[in-house]
Amino acid sequence: MARSLPPLNWFRSFEAAARHLNFTAAADELGLTQSAISQQIRSLETRFGVRLFERKARGLTITDDGRKLLPQVGAALEMLGAASAKFDTGPTESLLSVATSVSVAQWILAPRINCFLAAHPGVRLRFLSTVWPDEFKASIADVEIRFGAEKQVGYKALRLGPDRLVAVYNPELVGESSRAPLIETVGTSMNWQKWAAAAGTVLDRSPVIYVDNFGLALELAIQGQGIALTSSLLAAEKLASGELKLLEDASLSNPEGYFLAADENVEAAKNFKDWLLEEIRS
Amino acid sequence: MARSLPPLNWFRSFEAAARHLNFTAAADELGLTQSAISQQIRSLETRFGVRLFERKARGLTITDDGRKLLPQVGAALEMLGAASAKFDTGPTESLLSVATSVSVAQWILAPRINCFLAAHPGVRLRFLSTVWPDEFKASIADVEIRFGAEKQVGYKALRLGPDRLVAVYNPELVGESSRAPLIETVGTSMNWQKWAAAAGTVLDRSPVIYVDNFGLALELAIQGQGIALTSSLLAAEKLASGELKLLEDASLSNPEGYFLAADENVEAAKNFKDWLLEEIRS
């Protein structure tokens, strides 16, 4: 997104034309003239330097380039359409819904959830897993645990912690060798360069594996696939048990982390929140 | 998409302002003036009838409505950016993108990925994790592993298997007691009723925990949280090692499973596909 994007109307016209394979029909659908559609598509083609449609006597055929462009444009338009519409909140059932990052589900909740259930008999749980913050799931859940930066979450959300960025490896499988592949998590402001700077060391290689959540990075480390930059919160038990070790004992404060928010009007949600905060504290 | 969408530039300005929480910084980033940003945000707020930001003396805070809007707008912008970037003359890097169900990432790929990397030195990996099939990630990935039913995936996709629906528990933590909580995975056509019918047994209780992917069900079982209905493909190693046991030795054919598709024009993707099919076979 370094340069400006074409106007949204160009994309809309492209998507409609691709569906109808006919500028005139697309124009009818969008309430424009055929001329406008023709000009927008030509502008888009000029901008991208490719032909998006072949013009035939009775309409269009889409080119390979046009076919490539279509899924993302279609999805983006749908997303912006949904974003512009109001969401319906589904009726809340007696079931406690927890929208949670898959990483937290795997490493924090899965080992401990029996304690919560034992302390609150009769409560049933529904987990809604997310890789990235998911507003739809959050809007229908009673509790949300999301990954992100503090300034992007509500002031009522509490960060789960302490949580720092650490480099971990499995000493049994990787050994003390520092030649193991580097594993980096994308989608955060942290990376191996920053860790190395904080550790006062120099990286002699680039990461080999990129993942999009700290939980998978941690799993790969445990499986001996390499040295992973991940969250100390997630890795806490494995570090305490010695199954994982810190590389260089260096850790970084991480602006992104896991934030917990609960619907204070739902008793079970409040209980869950209190319980989880206590679990992490101890 | 019944009515026209706001201009794309409004969404861009909104996203930048939400990131910076400062119109002036957003303006600098987008190469516009603060005035333009201010007007665009106001126009967007007027259009939606909600306040997206609270204005403070030293910048902004984002409202709940703004927070709701942000992820979809961010994702759509990223999509359109990626779609547009495809037509820039950027050389494709030697990074193999794998869009994969989190369950397969955790249970199948994480323990084995070193074998692939060892056999193909120089290949770097980027994992794009999904809970549900994600067309965007699939469209930008070289390999896709998706959960679903055969009739919903392309004819070229191969099912990973054999894979049946099994009920598993951790004998060490749960013991032989059949009073442990039931864990059920939603989003498939299978459930505890069907399993019981196939096993010729009767359920005397309802599930306590619902999860939305087989991988988390399996994790909960291993952690001793109960008896989980999950995929035999995912559970294979834990069953072979005895860490998990089958309840009643009953298993069901499952119409939903994990399907693998690779871009045959990408050498590394073909290699990955061949490797994974071989791994699962052995």
Place this chain on the structure above:
DNA sequence: CAAAGCCATTAGTAACACTAATGGCTGAAT
């Protein structure tokens, strides 16, 4: 208290996004 930070508003205008009209090309129908 003065200065800095930062948003809101106004007036002005270049650029854009469309329309109506016209023309060119191909395929279908006779």
Place this chain on the structure above:
DNA sequence: ATTCAGCCATTAGTGTTACTAATGGCTTTG
């Protein structure tokens, strides 16, 4: 073979939009 229909491309015109520079208001900081 000829005519007609379908449908895209292009042009000229113009109303609207999207921006800028300038200014003002309010709060916070030093």
